[in-house]
Amino acid sequence: MTINSTSLTVIPPVAGPTPELVLRRTRILRLPRSPKVIAGLVILVLFGLLAIIGRWIAPYSPNATDQQHWVQHVLVPGTGAATGFPASYYPLPLPPSAAHWLGTTVFAQDVWSQLLAATQATVVVGLLAAAIATVLSVLFGVTAGYLGGGADEGLSLIANVFLAIPGLPLLIVLADYVPSAGSSVVLVASIIAVTTWAYTSRTLRAQTLSLRNRDFVEASRVMGEGRLRIILVEVLPNLVPIVAASFLFTALSAIGAYVAIAFLGLAGSPTSSPPGLWNWGEMLREGFANNAVRGGWWWWWAPPGLCIALLGTGLALLNFGIDEFINPRLRTAGLSRKTARKAGIGTRPKLGMTPVAHHPPVAVASVRTVAEASRLRDTAEPVLEIRGLSVDYGYDEEAVHAVVDCDLVLRRGQVLGLAGESGSGKTTLALAAIRLLRAPALISAGQVLFHSKPISGDGPAGTIDMLSATDDQLRAIRWSEIAVVLQSSLNALNPVITIGAQFDDLLRVHRPALAESARWARSGALLDMVGMNADRLRSYPHELSGGMRQRAMIAMAIALEPQVMILDEPTTALDVVTQREILQELIGLRDRIGFATLFITHDLSLLVELADEIAVMYAGRLMERAPATSLFHAPRLPYTYALLHCFPPMHGPRVPMEGLKGSPPDMRDLPPGCAFHPRCQWALPRCRQEVPRLAPLNGSPREVACWLHREGTTVPPELAQPEPASMRPRRPETVGQAGGT
């Protein structure tokens, strides 16, 4: 049984594994409709029904003895003359028959009737105890988390003390001194609740603590709403999934505890006075005490045991559903053989290698010549060629087509900018090229060719078809030839090992000839190159600032002198000054090592300084591609135009802001035709039906996917500005000063 783990209260929440549980204002608990959840619900409903109607459908009273069928005095197996144990006799329990569906006990009582009575008591005690414990834990947890300070300390201390004391022994001692508890459902349930509430209270406290600082709670506080009101209206609804999980978890613990104390004979015997309740633990106790196992009378002891296990499984399965609701990462199923076959994936997918569907290996030599022949006008030779690449998330009809039919060529020593709104598929496109996307990603079409000429080291040379490369080939290329700096480098470093160790593993794998001391020296030199002290090798990631972590990542990225560097918004999380410094360093390194760069960003004005060429993406498609200055000063695509006018440019002349109307489209439900048409101020009737393809614009080295630029339409003046006089992108030295103008 698991509730998603929160860590010890005084030790800070561990990185990563503690998921962001509650994201939005008030989420309803909508369980995923998986077989697990359905099975769990069916089991729970079944037991719920039995608990309610059991009283009426029971054929006998659970205590009644069936004198008519009772066969007396049977030798207990394993005793008697030959065994060394003194002979002992028991009445013979009857096996299942028409009169007794589950047979009888040794006292000739009907097992089925006992089971029904026991189901009621067990379920009621379980639910009641869970309800009491949940109320207790909500009271303690939420109050502690919300009030903070001294109240929090005190309440948490109480919870922690209760958590540390083992529940069952305490329960045993308590039940032992309150023998009458057995006859009172409420008393039993209360005692159990007292021993089980603490765990969930801790979880709730942690959650409340994190909610407390969310914007909307903060806002209500500023507006002067009362504490109680905030807790009831703003905080509690957000805790519903966790409270539900806690309830199921305590119900399971409570049933386990009740059955356990009953098995120990502490929950009151149904035949004593005051009479205790029939419950599954009591049935097992009687069976055990009367040698039911040795006698082979399985019908007596197996049903209550299986009931416990079944009900427990039902609760646990339902809890799984809640876990998956709280933490959607658990939901994405793995790629089974069957799904893989259906999706057209040939080989068994390996961890860390995005699967590729329907991919005939590219006849590398011929493609290369074709590519080169058709690109005669390009001076720099291509290093990474992406052709017609499509990527889906999901393997069936409901898959999201996150990247559709994209062509992109990265040339040696150049910077290719990739721009677009959030969710347009930039990261997906870039990571697909090195097959780094995780499940449920699937590369559904296209080619990626890597023309490798290693700068240093002994990486593979020649043209490599990335989509049919084996995992060994890919591993050899990764980082050594194509390095990546991820979008959010804050979590890109392994929190439990030092920075030095994270350089070391890299060098050990890709440069096996280097001795340990040489690896260490090289790592230090690399840190030095990005302006960090080599001592930092001994630091753990949490000891570094965000900027330092990013620098460390960049130092790591250049460690093996790669031919291609994929920079996915390398500076978004940083302040402007640090951003500038880091970009400067990157450009310096580029000039020194000469890698080609795929630079992903939202910020077109940044790209115009850095990039040789810019590609603009919208809703998974490339929509415009042009030399950086052309694109910036004379956009041809309405979307590019809107993008350029929605951020105030950081430098250069201010242009009146017109902005980008509407929000990015939902990738699961794209409009037909040009996906941009609902937001396009120049949309044509044709745009609603036909998807425009990327096509060269007559007479220029640029391409655009827009119906406005096809014959027979007049291009609005905003999109027909003259090409700027041929300009080289500005060199890095000027980047720093540009901001001041």
Add this chain to the structure above:
Amino acid sequence: MRALLRRLGVYLLAAWVALTVSFLLPRVVPGNPVAGAVARASQSGNCNSQCVEAIEAQLGFNVHTSLWDQYVQYWGNLGHGNLGQSWSENASVSSLIISYLPWTLGLLLIATAVSFIAGTAVGVLMAWRRGSWLDWVLPVATFFSALPYFFLALVLVLILGKTGTMLKVFPSLFGYDIYGVTPGLNGPYIASIIGHAILPAVTVVLASTAGFILAMRNNMITTMDEDFVLVAQAKGLPAKWVIWYAARNALLPVVANFTVAISLVVAGQILVEIVFNYPGIGFHLYDALGKLDYSLVQGIFVVITLVVLAANLLADVVYVLIDPRARQMA
């Protein structure tokens, strides 16, 4: 060190609470149910005069001192390791517990170690090979995690135990062959101990592994989605290293939640010992309950609590050792 000291403080407080509860319960429970029980039991012959005397003495019937004085005396006794006298065994509770403890601790240590290691390993494998046949472990593990320990014990006795009816392979009664071997440092005795520990240990392992599997699988899946794992893959590290990186991080919450796990295992083992008549602390707790030997019951409760608290402290120390962030705070 500070975080660890704070935890130590929590555990000391917990120990104090447990001891005080065990002091107060017999003295303040309304209606004096123990006396009622004594009366009933002595009628049915379950409790001889010695028993009645012992219980009455313990309840403080004949002691004309205030509750506070009794409390002071209780702590004084505890300070000397004096947990009272067991009337049923006619020996001091502490000496009795010392003779029971090795059985329980041995079983607990071995079973917890095995189930922790096996459970985490299987959990890691399941997260690694999602979509393979290993997915079937999930419902099976869920079922096992819901199975009461003592029920599993009964089933194992039936199928494998010598006192069962089917295969009769492993001894399933007592801690060693009480008729065949003499206790001491001799081969047959040790062999007998090992043989008799197999079924109880298998029960505890089977029942507790499932919890570790589920917890580790979930943490592992969540961790594998972290950026640093993606970076490890982007770095071209071999798959095994990547898994190791993720597993090392996914283990942290499991260790942090060890408190809950160990309480459950201890509770389960008490019941398992009863089913197997295994001469540890759990079985004797049951025995003492039946004999109304309250001083023994309380002594055992106190010692179990202390053992669990010690295990918690150990888990905290391990946590601090494996998480550099906690180390910095500690």
